[in-house]
Amino acid sequence: xNPLPLVTAELRRxxxxxxxxxxxxxxxxxxxxxxxxxxxxxxxxxxxAADRFDLVVGAPGSPTQLVLTTVYLQPAALELLPAGTxxxxxxxxxxxxxxxxxxxxxxRGYTIVGTTAEFAAAGGITDGRAFAQEHEAxxxxxxxxxxxxxxRPAHGSPAENMIETHxxxxxxAVVGRAQATGTPWDRAIMIPIEAVWAMHDxxxxxxxxxGPSTPARLDTRSPExxxxxxxxxxxxxxxMTDAYQLRGKYRGHDTVxxxxxxxLVPLYALLxxxxxxxxxxxxxxxxxxxxxxxxxxxxxxxARRQSIGVLRALGAPPSFVFxxxxxxxxxxxxCGVLAGAVLGWALARGIGAWASxxxxxxxxxxxxxxxxxxxxxxxxxxxxxxxLPSLATLRVSADRLxxxx
Amino acid sequence: MSDPLRSLWGVFYPAGLSLRVxxxxxxxxxxGRVARTxxxxxxxxxxxxxxxxxxxxxxxxxxxxxxxxxxxxxxQRGTVHWSGVELTALGQGAxxxxxxxxxxxxxxxxxxxxxxxxxxxxLLPLRFTQWSIEARWKRRALDxxxxxxxxxxxxxxxxxxxxxxxxxxxxxxxRAPPIVLADEPTASLDLDTGRLIxxxxxxxxxxxxxTLIVATHDVALADSLDASYEIxxxxxxxxxxxxxxxxxxxx
Numbered sequence: 001x002n003p004l005p006l007v008t009a010e011l012r013r014x015x016x017x018x019x020x021x022x023x024x025x026x027x028x029x030x031x032x033x034x035x036x037x038x039x040x041x042x043x044x045x046x047x048x049a050a051d052r053f054d055l056v057v058g059a060p061g062s063p064t065q066l067v068l069t070t071v072y073l074q075p076a077a078l079e080l081l082p083a084g085t086x087x088x089x090x091x092x093x094x095x096x097x098x099x100x101x102x103x104x105x106x107x108r109g110y111t112i113v114g115t116t117a118e119f120a121a122a123g124g125i126t127d128g129r130a131f132a133q134e135h136e137a138x139x140x141x142x143x144x145x146x147x148x149x150x151x152r153p154a155h156g157s158p159a160e161n162m163i164e165t166h167x168x169x170x171x172x173a174v175v176g177r178a179q180a181t182g183t184p185w186d187r188a189i190m191i192p193i194e195a196v197w198a199m200h201d202x203x204x205x206x207x208x209x210x211g212p213s214t215p216a217r218l219d220t221r222s223p224e225x226x227x228x229x230x231x232x233x234x235x236x237x238x239x240m241t242d243a244y245q246l247r248g249k250y251r252g253h254d255t256v257x258x259x260x261x262x263x264l265v266p267l268y269a270l271l272x273x274x275x276x277x278x279x280x281x282x283x284x285x286x287x288x289x290x291x292x293x294x295x296x297x298x299x300x301x302x303a304r305r306q307s308i309g310v311l312r313a314l315g316a317p318p319s320f321v322f323x324x325x326x327x328x329x330x331x332x333x334x335c336g337v338l339a340g341a342v343l344g345w346a347l348a349r350g351i352g353a354w355a356s357x358x359x360x361x362x363x364x365x366x367x368x369x370x371x372x373x374x375x376x377x378x379x380x381x382x383x384x385x386x387x388l389p390s391l392a393t394l395r396v397s398a399d400r401l402x403x404x405x
Numbered sequence: 406m407s408d409p410l411r412s413l414w415g416v417f418y419p420a421g422l423s424l425r426v427x428x429x430x431x432x433x434x435x436x437g438r439v440a441r442t443x444x445x446x447x448x449x450x451x452x453x454x455x456x457x458x459x460x461x462x463x464x465x466x467x468x469x470x471x472x473x474x475x476x477x478x479x480x481q482r483g484t485v486h487w488s489g490v491e492l493t494a495l496g497q498g499a500x501x502x503x504x505x506x507x508x509x510x511x512x513x514x515x516x517x518x519x520x521x522x523x524x525x526x527x528l529l530p531l532r533f534t535q536w537s538i539e540a541r542w543k544r545r546a547l548d549x550x551x552x553x554x555x556x557x558x559x560x561x562x563x564x565x566x567x568x569x570x571x572x573x574x575x576x577x578x579x580r581a582p583p584i585v586l587a588d589e590p591t592a593s594l595d596l597d598t599g600r601l602i603x604x605x606x607x608x609x610x611x612x613x614x615x616t617l618i619v620a621t622h623d624v625a626l627a628d629s630l631d632a633s634y635e636i637x638x639x640x641x642x643x644x645x646x647x648x649x650x651x652x653x654x655x656x
Contacts, residue, residue: 001532002536005521005532006529008520013519310512313510315506316530317498318501320532
């Protein structure tokens with residue numbers, strides 16, 4: 001038995017209609033695949049970005065905001081930690097390393113982060129060297145500034161909705177470029193935390209304290225070294241036990257300590273919910289499409305009852321007729337699903353590249369098992385649905401089909 | 406009977422099968438109410454390799470009778486025997502198989518598959534059981550297409566109606582079936598083309614020794630065959646006894 005010549009001939013005859021069905025299925029599958037792949041890629045990329053932020057200590061407030069600002073450099077008005085927290089943390093036996101992080105200024109759309117040379121250059125320096133003094137800076141791998149650039153940080157964030165911007169009378173020179181990390185830090189200019197203190201000492205009071213338009217108020221009035229105030233401190237604990245102890249100890253009246261995962265997990269849940277919602281809509285749409293395909297098959301069957309009758313009259317076994325009809329539907333669905341998979345992953349990569357460019361997160365949407373299962377389920381569901389109308393062909397006798405001609 | 410094809414294919418297929426119909430009755434129910442009798446044939450016989458015409462006005466039951474003879478339809482009563490095989494006793498699978506291997510069908514509307522070439526159309530019935538077509542069948546199909554005068558690779562869309570019926574005749578004769586049943590094979594063709602096709606069909610059947618039964622309006626075609634019958638009031642009766650060797654008996 002070989003129904004393929006007949007199947008391909010029939011499909012070729014209706015090439016335009018078939019192409020339309022395949023395109024519809026492909027577009028729909030692409031949407032489902034892109035959403036699934038993209039959500040996973042975003043989740044993985046954001047988790048990767050949080051890797052080196054074991055524990056983040058900030059002033060009491062929103063832990064989500066603390067993590068978003070510190071890890072993803074999203075500007076926000078963070079409260080400052082009490083003076084001395086930095087020094088106190090440095091003394092903790094369970095602490096391997098600490099780094100203050102202050103996101104306060106910007107330059108030509110790049111976020112300027114005040115931190116330590118060790119933290120800024122943790123991934124390595126590809127070009128030049130790490131900063132050694134207040135008037136030096138290193139840039140992330142994605143910052144389009146040549147070494148040697150002299151820049152004047154502006155107070156305020158790169159986001160355009162910040163009303164107040166103000167150029168500091170403070171110049172830093174770019175002396176090095178950090179290794180790419182695939183995180184928003186690739187799009188940041190990193191300066192010594194001391195430079196932040198120095199700048200904001202100069203212009204103390206330029207943003208009314210507590211004013212909502214000031215992204216990060218740095219009250220650096222404490223002149224004594226070690227008592228300067230910072231909005232956030234990244235802590236690298238010596239061990240897991242230390243991590244939990246530190247988290248407990250610094251979770252109090254004056255400070256809050258969070259593992260980024262504490263914030264990310266609920267965010268992922270939300271992201272997952274959104275994914276479920278979109279994927280659910282895509283699935284509902286897919287169900288509709290498959291119903292439409294089945295309808296098309298039924299309609300085509302009605303138009304081809306004559307052909308089916310002829311096949312039966314010529315002695316074709318019902319199984320041959322069934323296969324001929326079923327294969328036409330199944331092939332269309334298979335083509336649509338495959339084309340949709342390719343299109344969906346391409347779409348996910350495109351969105352990933354776009355989102356990477358905007359956030360600095362290296363979002364790499366790769367084919368995953370979830371989509372493979374989705375595709376398999378679609379194909380099986382679709383071709384099973386195509387079976388039902390085809391089964392009807394088995395039940396009609398040849399002379400009746402011929403008579404209907 | 407001296408045709409080389411006949412001797413070659415006669416090895417696999419016996420000469421035309423003989424038909425015996427007994428007490429055949431078909432009635433259609435009109436929306437489940439009154440049954441309308443379409444055919445009522447107490448007895449009808451056709452000897453092997455005979456060429457017989459079935460005449461009668463439209464709707465008289467010619468197609469129904471052909472369907473019954475081909476095993477496409479089962480009668481409410483009575484039996485159809487082809488050289489000892491009682492169709493009415495065969496199961497669906499066996500009946501399909503018997504028809505596939507024994508009967509060549511020619512339709513008024515050709516019923517070819519437009520997506521397939523002429524050759525692929527002729528070979529299509531073999532696809533029901535074979536994955537790939539053996540070379541001998543391909544040769545046979547090419548020979549037949551040459552006989553009917555249609556290019557093997559012709560696209561169906563470019564063929565005239567006469568040419569399409571030629572392809573259909575080649576398809577019906579591919580397996581050199583011992584029975585050929587044709588339902589108005591010339592009715593949708595112009596007069597000259599119809600004559601040509603009818604001549605071709607008769608000649609090829611004569612060569613292979615097939616029993617040919619043709620339902621037709623075409624008086625010329627009916628007259629050219631060994632015998633012709635007409636259906637009148639559900640009954641089959643001789644239209645004109647033309648030859649002495651007519652072995653059909655009509656009650």
